[in-house]
Amino acid sequence: MNQKVYSNAKRSQKLIVEAFLELYKTKPIEKIRVQEILDLTTLSRGTFYAHFSDVYAVREEIEDFQIRTAMSILKQYKRDEIFSKFDQILMEIYNLSNSDSPFSKVVFELCYHMSFMERFKLSFVDYLMADDGLKERYSDLEQVRCYYEFIFMGSLTLMNKWFSGETSQTYESLSSYIRAFILQGVSSLNQ
Numbered sequence: 001m002n003q004k005v006y007s008n009a010k011r012s013q014k015l016i017v018e019a020f021l022e023l024y025k026t027k028p029i030e031k032i033r034v035q036e037i038l039d040l041t042t043l044s045r046g047t048f049y050a051h052f053s054d055v056y057a058v059r060e061e062i063e064d065f066q067i068r069t070a071m072s073i074l075k076q077y078k079r080d081e082i083f084s085k086f087d088q089i090l091m092e093i094y095n096l097s098n099s100d101s102p103f104s105k106v107v108f109e110l111c112y113h114m115s116f117m118e119r120f121k122l123s124f125v126d127y128l129m130a131d132d133g134l135k136e137r138y139s140d141l142e143q144v145r146c147y148y149e150f151i152f153m154g155s156l157t158l159m160n161k162w163f164s165g166e167t168s169q170t171y172e173s174l175s176s177y178i179r180a181f182i183l184q185g186v187s188s189l190n191q
Contacts, residue, residue, distance in 0.1 A: 013051050013061070015041040020058045029055060063116045067123050069093070074124065079131045083151065083182045087175035090159050121152050147185050154181065 019040035023032045032055045034048055052058050070093045077085060125148045129141070138144050155178050161167040162174050169177075 009051070012041075012043055012047050015043060016048060016051060016058060017062060020055065021062075029059060063119065066116070067120050070120065071123055071127065074127065079128060082128065084179070086151070086155055086182060087159075087178050090155060091171070094159070094163060117153065117156065121149060124152050125149055151182055151185060154178075 016037055019037040020032065022040060023036055034045065034055060037043075037055070037058075038045060038048060052061065073092050074082065074089060077089065082089065125145060128148050129145055134141060134144060158167075158174050158178060162169060162171055167174070
């Protein structure tokens with residue numbers, strides 16, 4: 001693909017995503033119309049549909065980007081150290097999502113609905129389950145999968161309460177709770 005065409009396509013996608021996020025600040029996705037996005041971007045309808053099938057596809061692209069970004073952070077750690085540093089990893093993911101971008105809070109809120117969380121959890125758990133050593137260490141891999149899913153969703157729920165100010169707990173105390181849950185769970189797995 002020609003570099004100029006690629007740059008224009010990326011620019012168009014970025015404009016569409018930014019317009020979507022601007023609209024999402026003030027209304028639910030069900031009320032956002034393609035024409036509103038076009039009005040904010042001055043792009044043509046054809047350009048929009050060359051990149052996205054509808055407004056839900058824009059949301060999905062934002063979610064996919066967040067998942068890819070989070071997984072790239074996760075993959076910087078060895079699999080056997082992920083749970084011992086899980087709170088640190090969550091904070092890195094949060095900090096990346098909560099940058100100085102004017103849209104970061106909206107992106108974080110947008111990506112905290114159940115369909116996103118389920119997709120993110122599957123990416124996370126599938127990555128951990130791909131560890132060849134699991135079969136050697138544990139006799140019941142379904143129990144391990146359930147444990148990974150439980151820790152992932154529970155930890156994210158606790159951290160989200162802290163991020164959104166719904167708890168008076170400090171980050172440090174929540175982190176210590178998460179570490180304790182993880183350590184207790186690891187020792188209870190059928191080895």
